[in-house]
Amino acid sequence: MKLIEGQLRVRTDKKVAIVSTRWNHFIVDRLVEGAKDAYSRHGGNADDLTHVLAPGAFELPMVIEQLLSSGKFDAVCALGAVIRGSTPHFDYVSAEATKGIATVSLKHKKPVSFGLLTTDTIEQAIERAGTKAGNKGFEAMTVVIEMLDLYAEIGA
Numbered sequence: 001m002k003l004i005e006g007q008l009r010v011r012t013d014k015k016v017a018i019v020s021t022r023w024n025h026f027i028v029d030r031l032v033e034g035a036k037d038a039y040s041r042h043g044g045n046a047d048d049l050t051h052v053l054a055p056g057a058f059e060l061p062m063v064i065e066q067l068l069s070s071g072k073f074d075a076v077c078a079l080g081a082v083i084r085g086s087t088p089h090f091d092y093v094s095a096e097a098t099k100g101i102a103t104v105s106l107k108h109k110k111p112v113s114f115g116l117l118t119t120d121t122i123e124q125a126i127e128r129a130g131t132k133a134g135n136k137g138f139e140a141m142t143v144v145i146e147m148l149d150l151y152a153e154i155g156a
């Protein structure tokens with residue numbers, strides 16, 4: 001049986017953007033560091049990345065839509081942190097950002113990885129931004145790397 005899979009090797013001919021939020025930048029800046037580290041440690045040069053700042057998670061899909069529509073990028077690593085407050089706002093922001101990111105990726109047939117933390121507490125976010133639960137930014141960039149390689153293997 002034939003197996004098609006992506007390898008964790010940076011394709012240097014592909015243009016990758018990191019889109020991160022200004023919201024909760026104390027956390028999100030660590031996710032960006034992790035994403036750049038992953039790119040460098042898998043054969044890329046972090047200087048080749050483009051970093052775009054969005055106000056908040058709700059704006060991530062809009063910004064990614066613009067980037068992919070420009071034709072200048074082959075993949076996006078979306079990073080942010082939605083941390084629950086005292087109103088239902090968390091649910092709406094998280095849901096729309098998640099749905100929007102998936103929609104824009106499918107629309108453009110380009111990988112957009114999901115590095116959006118959705119946590120109940122700040123502590124949970126800190127744990128996922130480079131402490132005991134890893135770095136979701138590093139993970140999200142490894143997905144971009146694998147997906148670009150997989151798309152090339154598929155012949156997309």
Ligand SMILES: Nc1c(NC[C@H](O)[C@H](O)[C@H](O)CO)[nH]c(=O)[nH]c1=O
Nearest residue numbers: 021023055056057058080081082083
């Ligand atoms: N509470 C968080 C937000 N809220 C802001 C929204 O994302 C959006 O920017 C605003 O509603 C204006 O359209 N954003 C986060 O990224 N994280 C949060 O915890």
Ligand SMILES: CC(=O)[C@@H](O)COP(=O)(O)O
Nearest residue numbers: 083084085086087089090
């Ligand atoms: C995720 C949010 O929008 C949240 O941080 C805002 O806090 P609050 O629900 O207390 O207004």
